[in-house]
Amino acid sequence: MPVKVETYDRVEEAARALSASRSARFLGGGTLVMRAVNAGDQSFDTIIRLRDPDFRTIRMQGDGLVIGAGVTMAALVANRDAAFLAPVARVIGGPAIRNMATVGGNLFASGNYGDLAVALLALGATVQLAGSGSRSMPIDEFLRDRERHATSLVQSVTVPRPRDPAAFRFTKVSRVKPKGVSLMSIAALLPQSGGRVQGARVAYGAMGPTPLRAIAVERALEGQALDAAAIDRAAALAVEGIAPPTDALASSWYRAEVAGVHLKRLLAGERR
The missing domain is CATH 3.30.465.10 (Uridine Diphospho-n-acetylenolpyruvylglucosamine Reductase; domain 3)
Known part of the structure; x- marks a missing residue:
């Protein structure tokens, strides 16, 4: 099936064209859409580009x-x-x-x-x-x-923007360094006031169908000094309420087993 390309100069024009057609896809950088084109995906017949x-x-x-x-x-x-x-x-x-x-x-x-x-x-x-x-x-x-x-x-x-750059932390776990696909990724925002965490946000990638927050971990950290005891308590709750997927990279069991290890390293500020 042929695929046509439509190019627009303004965001509003491209947005209208995209919402008006169920068989259109937006082309940003191409890493997702062009892969689908090359694989022969028949679910769309129009590619929308933007020059704004x-x-x-x-x-x-x-x-x-x-x-x-x-x-x-x-x-x-x-x-x-x-x-x-x-x-x-x-x-x-x-x-x-x-x-x-x-x-x-x-x-x-x-x-x-x-x-x-x-x-x-x-x-x-x-x-x-x-x-x-x-x-x-x-x-x-x-x-x-x-x-x-x-x-x-x-x-x-x-x-x-984090007021304290050290309050934001990120780690990517992959089998191939440095550019392999993520087996798991973890990001944490840990702002502190008076030596205690205030407003903790911890998120996982590859632990569900979309990125998700580790609510139990956030609750364990909130109001606590970021010391070894608090980190251990949070790591013990790494997958509380979360059902990690099984895919070609890792099983659900493996992700559940190693999540606490990588979370603990991240919270402790260890570099990998």
Whole structure:
């Protein structure tokens, strides 16, 4: 089946075209859509492209950062204001992938590939949708209902910048270094006040159909000094309420067994 390409100059135009057709797909960087094209996916016959420069910009807004959905991982690494996200973007694929893969596309990536989405979830980002249903929503809500947004165009994400860079931590667990697919990824935001954690957010990737928060871990850390005893209690609850998947990389049992180990290392500030 032939695939036609439609190119638009403005976000609003592309959003209208995407929402008007169930057989259209949006092309950001191409790491998801072009794979589907090459595999002969027959579920769509139209590719929508966007030339709007605002779609690929990063700008400061108050205490946060507004990142266009078309910004690539390579652009994140190169942007000084987004330095806190650079360690995450840097471990997504090799140089060729980082020059293509976009922030918006990563929100829709399958569990083993959505490392940036995991970090954005831990940071409490907000997702902006374009078009007639233009609205912003917490990333938690967006990821929970991700399938419903398949015909929506993500315009940007707004990310609060950690006041203390050391409060944000990320680790990626993979069998192939440095650019292998994630067996598991963990991101944590651990702001402290008076020596105690206030507002903990901990997120996992590849531990469910979409990135998810480790609520039991967050509760164990909240209001606690980040000492060895608190870290041990949190690690013991690493998979409380979570049913890790089994896939080609690891079994559910294995993920459940090692999650606490990697979480403990992350909370203790150990580098891997």
